[in-house]
Amino acid sequence: MAKKQLMPWFNTVRPKYERVMKNSMSFQIIGTGSAYPVCIKTNDELSQLVDTTDEWISSRTGIKSRHISTTESLSELAVTAAKQALEDANVKSEELSLIICATIQGDYVTPSLACVVQKEIGAKCPAFDVNAACSGFIYGLDIALGYYERKKADKVLIIAAETMSKHVNWKDRATCVLFGDGAGAVVLSAGDGLVAIKTTASGATDILTIPGRTGNNPFSEPKAIDDYLYMNGPEVFKFAVTSMCRDLKDVIAAAGLTETEIDMVLPHQANLKIIEGAMNRLKIPEEKYYGNIEHSGNISAASIPILLDELNKAGLIKKGFKLALSSFGGGLTSAACVIKWNKEAVQK
Amino acid sequence: MTVLNKVAEILADHTDVAVEEITMETNFEKLGLDSLDMVDLVMQMEEEFDVKIAINQQLAQVSDLVKLIEGLQN
Numbered sequence: 562m563a564k565k566q567l568m569p570w571f572n573t574v575r576p577k578y579e580r581v582m583k584n585s586m587s588f589q590i591i592g593t594g595s596a597y598p599v600c601i602k603t604n605d606e607l608s609q610l611v612d613t614t615d616e617w618i619s620s621r622t623g624i625k626s627r628h629i630s631t632t633e634s635l636s637e638l639a640v641t642a643a644k645q646a647l648e649d650a651n652v653k654s655e656e657l658s659l660i661i662c663a664t665i666q667g668d669y670v671t672p673s674l675a676c677v678v679q680k681e682i683g684a685k686c687p688a689f690d691v692n693a694a695c696s697g698f699i700y701g702l703d704i705a706l707g708y709y710e711r712k713k714a715d716k717v718l719i720i721a722a723e724t725m726s727k728h729v730n731w732k733d734r735a736t737c738v739l740f741g742d743g744a745g746a747v748v749l750s751a752g753d754g755l756v757a758i759k760t761t762a763s764g765a766t767d768i769l770t771i772p773g774r775t776g777n778n779p780f781s782e783p784k785a786i787d788d789y790l791y792m793n794g795p796e797v798f799k800f801a802v803t804s805m806c807r808d809l810k811d812v813i814a815a816a817g818l819t820e821t822e823i824d825m826v827l828p829h830q831a832n833l834k835i836i837e838g839a840m841n842r843l844k845i846p847e848e849k850y851y852g853n854i855e856h857s858g859n860i861s862a863a864s865i866p867i868l869l870d871e872l873n874k875a876g877l878i879k880k881g882f883k884l885a886l887s888s889f890g891g892g893l894t895s896a897a898c899v900i901k902w903n904k905e906a907v908q909k
Numbered sequence: 910m911t912v913l914n915k916v917a918e919i920l921a922d923h924t925d926v927a928v929e930e931i932t933m934e935t936n937f938e939k940l941g942l943d944s945l946d947m948v949d950l951v952m953q954m955e956e957e958f959d960v961k962i963a964i965n966q967q968l969a970q971v972s973d974l975v976k977l978i979e980g981l982q983n
Contacts, residue, residue: 621943795948795964802952834945838952 588702588709588717589754589903592650595745595870596641597628597857604738611734618738623833627741627858629726636668636677638744639722643678645870646718650748658714660688661704663697663721663862665728665771665891678720694769695829695890696760697721697862698745699898703758705749720746721862728771730789739832740790741858745866756883757815758898759808768796769891797890801831802838804889808897809843813885816899820844822883823899825872829888830854830864845885851877861890876907912958912975919953920971933972954978 603626604615619625630638639662647654660675667674667690675688693700698721708714722744729737772788775781805828813820826849828836833854840847853868860867865886872878882902889895910918917931924940937947951962954974960981968974 621945795944798945798948799952799964802949832945834949838949 586709586751587706587753587755588714588749589752590747590869590900591750591752591904592646592648592652592748593746593866593870593873594642594645594647594649595743595863595867596638596645597741597743597867598630598633598638600629600631601626601856602629607738610731611737613734613738621832621834622739623852623854624739624858625855627856628743630724630742634668635664635722635724635742635744636674636681638742639664639667639674639678639720639746640681642722642744642746642866642870643682643718643720646720646746646748647682649873650716650750652716652748652750654682654684656716657684657686657718659686659705659708659717660684661701661717661719662688662690663693663701663719664690664723665692665694665697665861666724667722670774674722675720678718684718693760693762693862693894693896694892695831695859695861695864696888696892696894696896698865699758699886699888699896700760700894702749702755702898703760703896706755706758709749709751714749715751717749718746719749719866720744721864721866723861723863725790725859725861728790730787733789735794736790736792739859741860743857743860743863743867745863745868745870747866747869752903754901754903756818756899756901757812758896759812759815760896761804761808761894763800763893765893768793768800768893771891798832798835798838800893800895801829801835801889802842804893804895805829805835805839805887805897806842808889808895809839809845809885809887812897812899816883818883818899821846823849823885824882825878826850826885826887827865827868827872828852828886829859829890830857830868831859831890835889839887862888864888873904874907878902878904879906880904910957912954912978913971915954915957916950916971916974919950923950931971933970933975935971936969937971938969950974958982
């Protein structure tokens with residue numbers, strides 16, 4: 562195979578972002594949780610709303626249904642996921658040293674979603690949000706790592722929660738069918754679970770965007786903007802496949818492992834075709850890839866922690882398993898990490 | 910490997926059509942390829958022939974892709 566041609570913005574020389582935790586203390590995941598809104602919308606139901614079909618959506622994306630918020634606030638979903646993760650970890654909210662929420666937008670511009678969760682669960686620790694779109698959860702893990710390295714954290718709660726249904730144009734058949742709502746959470750404690758992690762950003766405002774609010778400032782020039790999610794599908798696909806292959810190779814190598822030694826791959830659930838595209842280019846056996854896109858759609862940052870919780874609750878993650886997580890999306894950002902699972906498998 | 914052979918090999922791998930049935934006139938859409946399949950195909954061609962192909966190309970049939978890559982190679 563010839564050397565891979567990368568997208569133009571990858572050709573710049575960049576510093577090494579991979580961080581390897583050889584012989585040093587990082588963290589381990591000791592609990593997981595997740596929450597979906599109650600309302601489920603199937604492809605058939607959406608085909609009554611926009612000109613599309615179940616066959617069109619499922620053959621192009623792998624999605625069959627998604628959860629859409631009706632009465633639930635994002636804060637409620639985040640709190641439910643957080644409480645489940647705390648219970649699974651057997652940690653009380655007052656033991657937390659930090660709460661990080663990954664979201665592109667909480668229920669409020671301020672307070673942050675993390676602060677709303679802090680209040681609702683009765684925690685006393687610092688809390689803030691991080692926006693790295695679909696990569697937000699792994700960005701959150703990397704931030705938490707810094708707290709552990711500075712010995713400023715004992716138990717950390719990381720939540721990723723998104724209401725994508727607020728941001729898509731429900732009249733645009735190309736995008737509204739792709740996304741869903743939900744929240745996922747993990748509780749961390751000091752340990753040697755995180756083996757390698759990397760984050761990347763390649764700023765771009767024309768490939769995947771959701772414009773912010775413009776307000777009613779009487780002194781500014783009024784601008785007519787389309788304030789819904791815009792996505793250049795082919796560009797995003799290329800970015801996603803390229804990032805996923807490169808990032809997984811980087812973190813697996815940084816962890817001192819080979820691709821065949823990975824027990825489970827949890828890719829961001831954006832589109833089955835992206836995962837297949839990366840799968841065809843990597844040496845990790847097909848049966849190691851896990852997903853839930855069929856019933857979840859793309860839930861941005863929340864995709865991976867929800868998937869992690871579903872696998873944990875199903876008892877599929879065995880103690881000692883090496884997990885590879887990979888995400889990519891708005892920013893454009895990407896991130897990946899290798900985690901050793903130190904938790905006993907849930908008995909089924 | 911010629912450009913046509915490689916395109917045929919990738920298409921045969923992704924669809925039910927046999928390698929020998931793929932010609933310069935084979936139409937991508939008729940094979941059932943959607944826009945993301947086309948990006949994947951173009952990316953595989955970039956990897957194989959060490960060329961850079963802009964993503965917004967209008968590629969209807971095999972000959973369009975073959976001519977594009979041959980043009981980039983020269």
